[in-house]
Amino acid sequence: MKVFPVITAIVVCIALYFVVFERDTLFNFAGEQTADTQAGDAAQDTAAVVADSNAGVNVVAIHSVAQTIDSAVILRGRTEAARQVTVAAETSGLVISEPLRKGTFVQAGDQLCRLDAGTRQASLDEARARLAEARERVPEALAGVTEATARVREAEINLNAARRLSEDGFASETRLISAQATMESAQAGVQRANSAVASAQAGIQAAQAAVAAAQREIERLSIAAPFSGLLETDTTELGALMQTGSPCATIIQLDPIKLVGFVPETDVTKIATGATAGARLTTGQQVRGQVTFLSRSADELTRTFRVEVTVPNADQAISDGQTAEIIVAADGRTAHLIAQSALTLDDDGVLGVRTIDADNLVKFMPVTLLRDTAQGVWVTDLPETVDIITVGQEFVIDGVRVTPTFREAKG
Structure with a gap:
């Protein structure tokens, strides 16, 4: 007789007994086990949720410390010669x-x-001869x-003598009148002599002016460069007839050279001479x-201010009229260097970053973009020290608790 079929028959009989005769007792036992299992599973789920709530959302952040950077104003401009003039003839x-x-050069x-x-040398010689002649007239005058x-002195003596003799009855009245007439004639002679001296001196001055004019006319025959520089045009050809005001050549000075730009009125206070x-x-x-120059008067059309920067150009390598991007240093500002991907927008479209406070809660902070570099972007309007979320900022909002993993900030 085999054992296993007997054992199997006994187990089946016992099961049928419980199913048929102890059915209620069996169902009550099974229900208690299921409730205990479900209660255990619910407790585990609640514990997991509480654990996740305490841990927060995983994000990557940096400890950022503000740095002082040189601010700058960027302008578009051109190069301009320090001097440029068209030299013209004066005769x-x-x-x-x-x-x-x-x-x-x-x-x-x-x-x-x-x-x-031409005849200018002859005119000079003539003016000099007239000057010499005028100078000879002065001694004669x-x-x-x-x-x-001397005649006035003599007439004065005769008049005094005639008066005394007339008073004593030794001279006639006619003699006294004649002496007075002689005195007046002598005084008139002095006036004419003084006029002759003044005329001779005026003649000298006129002759000197004529000599100076003739010399200046000869000096104007040579047209010279007013300053060192490069000829922008050929000088007038040999044999050409030049009139007063005709151009001889255009000359420009490129050392130093000027950089000219125009700054908007919003940035004009950031620039200073020097x-x-x-x-x-x-x-x-x-x-x-x-x-070297900052205009104090804005252009009427563009409302911009002219800025001039003086640059050495000893080798004349920079030409007049080249396009230039000008960067003018301004007062330094404190800013944070962060990755451009860390920037985000709030619901109102304001540019900023999401930061982490001391309780690991998220807070949005608006920023001002100062400069874009290969290492990242410089932003301001943040505290001196701040924790900035660099990865995961788009998946959290203000007040959400996070679990940050910190990485080294950009230097």
Whole structure:
């Protein structure tokens, strides 16, 4: 006889007994076990929720400390020659000098054009001869004054004698009248002599003026460079006839050179004369200089202010009229360097970052973007020290508790 079939038959009989005769007792026992299991599962779920609530949302953040950076105002502008002038003739005449070609560097005082003197030297000689003649007249006029003065003295003596004799009855009244007439004539002679001296001196001054005018006319025959620079045009060709005001050449000075830009009225207070400035030209060349002029009058159309930066240009490598991006240094400001991806917007579209407070709760803070660099963006309007969420800021809002993982901030 096999054992397992007997045991199986006994188990089946016992099961049938409970199902048939102890059915209520069996169902009550099964219900208590299920309730205990469900209560245990609910307790585990509640504990998990509480644990998750205490832990918060996982985010990545940085400890950011504000740094002082040099602020700057960026302008679009151009290069401009320090000086530029068209040298013109002050007199007329034929050009007798060989022309200088454009691009030639000339020093201050170098001759650009030379005109034919014509009869100007003869006019100078004539003026000098008249001056010598006028100077010779002065001694003659002075001698006439001396002679006239002596006649006045003699007439005065005769008049006094005639008066005494007339009073004593030894001279007639006619003699006294004649002496008085002689005295008046002598005084008139002195006046004429003084007039002759004044006329001779005026003649000297007129002759001197004529000599100076003739000399100045000869000096105008040579047209010289007023300052050192480059010829922008050829000088007037040999044999050309120049009239008064005709251009001889255009000369420009490129050392130093000016960088000219226009700053909007919102940034004009950030720039001061003497501030350090730099520029990048279209050729890629970078230069440095100082602000030497800031206009105090805005352009009527653009409402911008002219800014001039003086830059050394000893090698004449920078030309007039090149486009330049000008950066003018302003007062330093404190700012935070963060990744551009850390920036976000609030519900009103305000640019800012989401930060973490001491209780690990999220708080949105608006920022002002100062500068964009290869290392990140510089922002301000934040506290000196702040914890900024860099990953996960788009999945949390103000007041949400987070579990931050901190990484090293950008330096």
